């Protein structure tokens with residue numbers, strides 16, 4: 001089954017389409033709402049600061065780590081890593 005993640009910029013999940021593979025062979029996506037592309041793999045390298053904001057927002061909404069991972073199309077351990085990194089920043 002092919003689960004599409006929601007947009008990492010505007011959280012829209014309905015107008016996101018696949019947009020080929022990056023050089024690192026990770027899936028790229030393009031959002032037709034905000035006209036931005038994003039990937040689900042490289043976020044742990046800290047290149048997508050929007051992810052922090054989304055994870056924090058979803059946590060504040062009471063979403064489980066599992067739900068956050070599946071909505072953003074990222075692995076569960078990435079969510080944990082981001083939460084840890086966010087804590088260390090403070």
Ligand SMILES: [Zn+2]
Pocket residue numbers: 007008009010011012031032033034035036
């Ligand atoms: Zn978007």
